[in-house]
Amino acid sequence: MKGRLTEISDLPSLRKDILLTLYELLFKHFGPQNWWPAETPFEMIVGAILTQCTSWSNVEKAIDRLKSAGKLSLEALLETDYEEIEELIKPSGYFRQKAVKLKNFVNYIAVEWDGDLEAFLDQELETLRKALLNINGIGPETADSIILYAANKPIFVVDRYTYRCVYRHGWFDGPFHYGRLQSFFMETLEASVSLYQEYHALFVQLGKYYCRTKPRCLECPVGKFIKPRRTL
Ligand code: SF4
Structure with a gap:
């Protein structure tokens, strides 16, 4: 696991470390999601x-x-x-x-x-x-x-689940804003269809099972390694 995940940082390299580590934790816990569940x-x-x-x-x-x-x-x-x-x-x-x-x-x-x-x-x-x-x-x-x-083109999809996680950990500030949140990911991560597809699907799993309106941090695959800093 790379980087120390304790502070909001404007350093692009540290932000990248944080987001890739978060991805690894989620992927390890939930496994590949292979979204979207559709035949065509x-x-x-x-x-x-x-x-x-x-x-x-x-x-x-x-x-x-x-x-x-x-x-x-x-x-x-x-x-x-x-x-x-x-x-x-x-x-x-x-x-x-x-x-x-x-x-x-x-x-x-x-x-x-x-x-x-x-x-x-x-x-x-x-x-x-x-x-x-x-x-x-x-x-x-x-x-x-x-x-x-x-269309299989690289754009990062964000939603309330994404926001809850990054806001609660202090990596993203301010109220939910689709464009700002999307830029936060897209300016940090390389443009990759497979990474973006999996990441969004993993955030949905995280939001459904752990990072809910009332978060379950003690059981959460992220919370075991990185403590949240604030509540919504
Ligand atoms: S540790 Fe808590 S705040 Fe962080 S992702 Fe898990 S449930 Fe959400």
């Missing part, structure tokens, strides 16, 4: 939209229902009306808003890209990000998840 890029994108504000187990139920109904494709969703989509994705919650978001996405790919999802995902990273953020209903976390896991 389209299924991944549907999952990324449905997972907003709900647990993954609810998303799985909704995806299974779409699959069983033969609706888990761009073409099928284009031809399906809102009410039917709402019914199928009900287990994921906020189903009316999410049906609109799914339709916005497939309509955009159909109209602007002639239905060619592969070509859309093949764009240069920044152009792709701008295009995703322009689709009504797709925010930064969803856009970046799509870029990282469906």
